[in-house]
Amino acid sequence: MAKDNMKEISISRAILERYHAKLSNCIESDVIIAGAGPSGLVAGIELSKAGLAVTILEKRLSPGGGIWGGAIGMNEAVVQDDAIGLLDELGIAHERRDNGLHTVDAMELASGLCFKAIKAGATLLNLMTVEDVCIHDNRVRGVVANQTMLVDSLPIDPIVFSARAVIDATGHEAAVVQAIRRRGLLDDSPARNGVEGPMNAVAGEVFVVERAGEVYPGLWVTGMSVSATFSGPRMGPIFGGMLLSGKRVAQKVADVLKKT
Ligand code: 48F
Helix, strand or coil: CCHHHHHHHHHHHHHHHHHHHHHHHCCEEEEEEECCCHHHHHHHHHHHHCCCCEEEECCCCCCCHHHCCCECCECEEEEEHHHHHHHHHHCCCCEECCCCEEEEEHHHHHHHHHHHHHHHCCEEECCEEEEEEEEECCEEEEEEEEECCCCCCCCCCCEEEEEEEEEECCHHHCHHHHHHHCCCCCCCCHHHCCCCEEECHHHHHHHHHHCCEEEECCEEECCHHHHHHHCCEECCCECHHHHHHHHHHHHHHHHHHHHC
16 A cells, blocks of 8 residues: 555544544543533633543534633633632733723633643543433433534434533533423522523622532533523623632532542
8 A cells, every 4th residue: 555545544543543532431421511611611620630530522613612702703801800810820811901800812711721621631522512411310410412513414313421420511501401491300490490681790790600509410500501590690701700600610519529
C-alpha cells in the first residue's frame, strides 16, 4: 500500500480508537453534566477537582453556551464582584467597571472554562444531545443521549450514560428536568410551572445561586435551568450568578457523593 495511504489510515484509526476509548470510559461516571454553558463548566471543574469522574455532554459543536456572543453578539461578558475570586482562581482576566461590575473577554471566558474543565479531568463530549433520563428505584441513574445529528432525523436509538448524580445545566431548556416533569414526576406547585419570569438581573443572579440544588433524587439543577425549573426571573447578559451557581451545585453534589 502507498505510504500516503498508510498515513491516512493511521489518522482515521487514531481518531476512532481514541474516541471510542473515551466514550467507553464515560459510559459510567460519578457525575453527568448535561450542557456545557458557564454553570455546567464550572460545576465540571469543581467536581473534577474534588476527585470525581465527570462527563459533560454538550449538544452543540462548541461548548460554552451563551458566553460566546456576550450580548447582541458583542463578545464581552459582565461578571459582578462576588464571582471575581472564581475568575482569579481560574486565571481568567477581567477589567473593573463601576457598580461592582467587571468585563471579561467572552472568548477568554468560554475557552478558559472549557480548558480548565478538561485539565481538571472532566471528559467533554460535544454533539451529544441529552434527550431523556434514566430512573431506577425512584432515583435518577443517568441520561439517555444521542448524537445531535441523529436527533429528530433518523429512527436510530440513543445510548445511556449512567452516573451517581446528574446535573441539568442545559440553560433555558432544562432538558432533563422537562423529561421528568412531562411524566408528572416532579413535585410541581404553581410556582414551579417552568415558565421563566420577566427580566430582573439582580434578583435573577441571586435566585440561580440560592436555588441551585437537587430537584428529584439524583438530579440537580444549576444556572438558567434553575430559573426554568422554579420560574425564576430572566437575567440577561450577566454571568457571575451562572459561575457561582455551578460552584454551589458542585459543592452540594460532592457532599452527597462523598457520603455514599
Ligand atoms: O445556555 P447556557 O449558557 O446555560 P447556563 O450555564 O448559562 C446561561 C447564560 O449563558 C445566559 C445568562 C442568563 O441570561 O447569563 O443565558 O445556565 O448553556 C447551556 C448549554 O446546554 C446545551 C446548550 O447547547 C448550551 O451549550 N444544551 C441545551 N440543551 C441540551 C444541551 C441537551 N438537551 N443536551 C445537551 N446539551
